[in-house]
Structures are given as C-alpha cells and as structure tokens.
Amino acid sequence: MNASVSVRRGPCAVTLVRDRDHWAGRFVAMASPCDVLIEDVVSQMQAKQIVDAVAACAWRIEKKFSRYRPGSVVWDINDTAGAVVAVDDETASLLDFAATLTQLSDGRFDITSGVLRRAWTFDGGARIPSQEQIDALLPLVGWNKVQWNRPSLLLGPGMQIDFGGIGKEYAVDTAAALANRAAPGVSCLVNFGGDVAVVNARQDGQPWRVGVERPDRLGSTAEMVSLHRGGIATSGDSRRFVQSSGRRYSHILDARTGWPVERAPRSVTVVADTCTQAGSFTTLAMLQGRQAEAFLKASGHQFWIQ
C-alpha cells in the first residue's frame, strides 16, 4: 500500500528549544516572529503540545481573518459588500468589539478605514495624498454606514473591513487561553510580534521579562517590563510612516477625516489584564494625538510612551 504524506515546511515550522529556566517555541505567523515561552515545569512532550496548540491557533486565526487571503471570512465579507452576509460567532464577536472601540473613540477608530490606504502609503517615503483623493474615499469609511444586526452584516458597495489593530491581540489572548487548556496552571508567555500575553504566574515567583523596543532604534530594547500575568501591546510607527516637508505622518489615521492623527506618539506600550485590552488602549491613546500621555495616565495602566 502506498500512502503519501505531506509535511508542512518553511513558515509553518515550529521549533522548540530548552532555555535556562523555560522552554522556548518559535514559529512565524501573521508576518511576525512568534514565541511561546513555557516555565520549565513540564516535559518536552507537554511543551511541544503547548507550542503546537498555540501555533495552530495563530495560523487558524490568520487564515480566517486575513484580508489578503481569498476564501477568508474577511475576504468574503469584503467581496460581497453591498449584500447581506451572515457571519459566524467568532467573527460577530470581533465585529462587536470593533464597534465598541469605534464608539469609545468617537469614530476615530474604524474597521472600515482600510480603504484609505489606497491614498496613503506608509512606507517611510514622502508621498502625501491630496485632499481630493481622500475625499473620494471617505464615503466608503464609517461604521455608521454599516448595518450590523448580529449575525447579519451589510456593508455599502465598495466598503471594506479589516481587523488590523484587533486581530493580532485577539489571537494572542486566544492562543494563551489554549495554552492554559493544554497545560492548566502552567505559566506561558505568548508573543506574536511584540503583542504579549502571560497566563498563570510562574511557580518560581519570578516575572517574565519583556523588552520594549524603542522606535528610533529598531531591534534594541529600551526597557524591561516585568510581567507575572496579563497582556502587553505596543502600537507605533517605527516602521510605518510618511515623512513630508519635515513633517512625520503617523500611520494612525483618524477615520473621521482620513488624515493621520497629528502629534501622535511614535510608540505606545500598555500593560493590561489582557493583550486585547492593552492593544485597545494603545490604539485609543495614539488616536488622542498630543493628549495620548494624559489619556494613558488617566487610564491607570502601566505604560511607556515615546
């Protein structure tokens, strides 16, 4: 009997190594390097199971919500804009969450604002779109133009949604919860490209130490954050911005105007109960522009701003 087995290689590979006091699993998902650190209280087999579960979760969410992947839920929603679609529970929950962020930011955050990228290319270059270009896109932007009655979603023709700014943080928390289900009580740190969640405090009483990158020095870590449990997220324009006539335009767009938020911090890092909450705070803070710091202070969370 002949059987053909296909082995997934390349970006789908998972590696596991033992470090001084933890297991470290690595893989690539959502265009980011991803880490799973597990306190050294489990066997190699258990560690492998945890990392596999986390990686599978990351790839599942990436596949399901990528706007670039034909056949993904988001692709289908955008592809059928103008007609009603019924969405599954998980997608509906993400839409509800996005709607809450829109409401809390008075419309500055909006999952329909992605079409503005047709005018804005945040590649570090100097091209600034004209007001006409932006005005042409604004009719396609605004959650208030969407009819959303869970589970029925109706986007206006030409409108698009994406879960940028929510999806990765959601994936981190969901993966961390899965890790806890695979090994209840074991301390795990899940890091998807700088968005971090820790489930369970470590038994040795030590915190996990997470480095926060400085936007002006990519790759160097400026600050070490001690985390026993909870989430950390960073929002920044270290890689994505436009510089024109001495002005630096952040990639954080105000969905109401179609223009970047003025005087937005280069980078905001927040510690919160979950990675999702931390990410929401960084996004809301960036949208505050020059008031970002005051906003974060009032929130009572631990934060770093640059």
Place this chain on the structure above:
Amino acid sequence: MTGNDDIGAKLAAAACALLGTAVCAPASAEESTNAWSIDSSFLYYGESDGRVQDVSAIVAAQRDFGDQRKLSATLTADTLTGASASGAIALDGPQTFTSPSGRATYTTPAGEVPLDDTFHDTRFALNATWSQPLAELYTLSAGAGFSTEYDYRHLGANVSLARDFNKRNTTLSAGLAWSQDDIDPVGGAPMPLSQMLDVGDQSHKLGSDSKTVLDVLVGFTQVLDRATVLRVNYSYSDSSGYLNDPYKVLSVVDPLTGDTITRVPAEEGPTGVYLYESRPDKRAKQSVYAEMKRAFGARVLRVAYRFMTDDWGIDSNTAEASLRWPLGASSYIEPQLRYYTQSHADFYRASLIDGEPLPQYASADFRLGDFDATTVGFKYGHRMANGSEWNARFEYYQQTGSIPSQQIIGNQANREQYPDLSAVIVQFGYRFGF
C-alpha cells in the same frame, strides 16, 4: 472621547465578551503582581528512648509586589514534649530531683542518665522580611521577628544590604541582626552554682533574666560559570546577658568513688548534691560558611562546609552534601549527608568534685561537650499539573559524645556517662500559589 473612567470598564467588558470568561478573570492584572506563594510544612522530630519530640507546623508566605519588591512572612507553631538530660551523672542507685518548678520531685532509676521529663512547651514564632531594590544594583532587606513560649520571649530585627557587581555575577552583602530575649524560667532562674533545694524552698531562685545578641554578617556570592555558584559568608555573633540553661545541673561527686554526694531531704527533695550550672555572661562566635552549587545538566550538586569557633572554647566543623536528581519531568529525589563534630567548652565538666574550690563557670550540658553527629536523609518532591508541589523529607540523625577521660572518676567509668542519641526527622511540605 468618552469619559476616561468609563473606557477601562467598557473595554474590559467588551474584551470579556470577545475572549470569553476563561480569559478574563476579573482584575487579573492586580492579582498578577500581587501573587502569593505559600510554602507549608509539617515536621516531626523524635529522639530515641522517648526523649525530646517536637511537632511543628510552618507556613511561609511570600508576596511579590513586582519590581523585585517582596514581602515574606513565616509563622511557626511547635510543641515540644519529652525528656532531656539534666546534666547529673548516672548512679548505681535511684536519684530523686526537685523539678524546675520547685513544687514536685522526679526520680531516675538506678544506672540511668538522669532526664528531666517535666519538659514540655509550645512555641509560636512570626518572622517577616521586606526586600526591595534601593538603587540600581542595590537590594535592601529588613525584617523583624517575634516568638513566644512559656518561659521565653524573643524579639529580633535585622537589616541587610546587597550590591551586585560584574554584570550581576558577583554579589556582596552585609547585614546586622539584633535580638533581645527574655527568659522567665519555670520556678525562677536559679542562682549559678547554687544547690538544688527541697520542694518549696525557693531561696536560691531569682526572677526572670534576659540576653542580647548582635550578629554581623558579610557575604560574597560569585557565579563561577554558567553552572556553578559559590557563596562564602563570614559571621560574628556576640551574645551577652543570661546565657545559662536554667534547668541544667552538675552532680557534686566524691573525689575517690566518683559517686554523687548524698543528702537527706527534709521532706521531699533531692537525694544528692546538685548545683545549677554557671556559664559566662558573654559569648563571641565567629563562623565561616562556604557553599558551592553546581549543575550537571538537570542534576544539582551542593556541597557546603562551616567552621565555627567561640571564646568558650568550642570549635565545630560541619560538612554537608546533597544531590538533587530529577526523576522524569515533574519529580526529583535529593539524597543528603551531613557530618558535624565539635570540641567541648573550656568550662564543660561531667561533675564537680566535693572539697575542691568551685570554678567560676561550669556546665555538664552535653550540648557543650565533645560530640560527633551524622545525618543521612533524602527528600522527594513532586510537581503537580496545577503547579503546586508536595515534598517529603526523611532524615536519620546519630550522635555520639564522649567525656574527656581525665574527668571520669572512680565508679563513673563503669556507667554510661554520655549516652548516644539518635533521632528521626520526617517532614511533609506542600507549596502552592494563588
């Protein structure tokens, strides 16, 4: 934008709805930095032949406040029962003693080393230590302790400062500890070298007394390589005040036979002449401790050596070794071996000779005599899936003492003078966090 107070609550609620209840335990961030870790254990120490038995329960709690700020507290309750050697020598006939309270007597059968079996006590102790970084590379710890038992109260305080050097591979530390102990012996503290009197006669007893201890500690820790850590400590300890054991006596013996001088009690009281011990009211101890831990893969070997010397003439050496050996991913076994040897205090004597002038200091307490002790044991620990650990420790202790031959007089040579002692130690521990 919506009022700031609302945002946190609304986001938390929205995140909960999104992630499900499994992910959002309420206020997990608060808890996360304030997690408690509890180490509880139950210990039994039992000496052979129905001598001292000690049962203790220990709860040690540590709370991490983040940024390396830690509070640790230990609560201990223990109960001591059984008998301990009074210091009097064995005789061919029975001996009767007045108990420490001065209100009753007890009798030791012929040929046996006298034990005072009226001994029982319950002790409670509480210690707490706070440690935090003081400045970059400096760590400050400060603690206080308190313990109380029927005849003893202890109050202590300590402070230490550690400084890291050499990319934190070297740590130097210095500490000071001070304690004040009040002793209120059952029936009062006897005057040193006063004679044990009849029941009801308290004319030789004084009230309570106290002692003060000051310790100075200097430590050095060096990471030698990725797998090896060396620690060396030097400590100086200065005690002053009442350093006697109020329940210990010496037999006064005939210079030829070596038998205790007999006495006739008025009604009820001792049948021999026994004097309460007398120790100096100062003691200065110095000790050096060196410990090396080395990891061989997942196995960790620890070897340690301590030398102690004091101005009472006691020198002691302790050597110990343990090896922690993992069994699978979640269990380990740790065999332990310890050897201890000490020389006697200058004023240690098995008995006092009738007719000779009384020395200023004298004690027949076996703990100030010459002895060796070997402890063998092992510990087994198991880490459970929920992260808690339980462990069990079993140790066997064997002590052999001797009395300098020139101190053994006449008939004493035919009798047991320094009985061997063995003890078992059994401990169960459970460590968990919440």
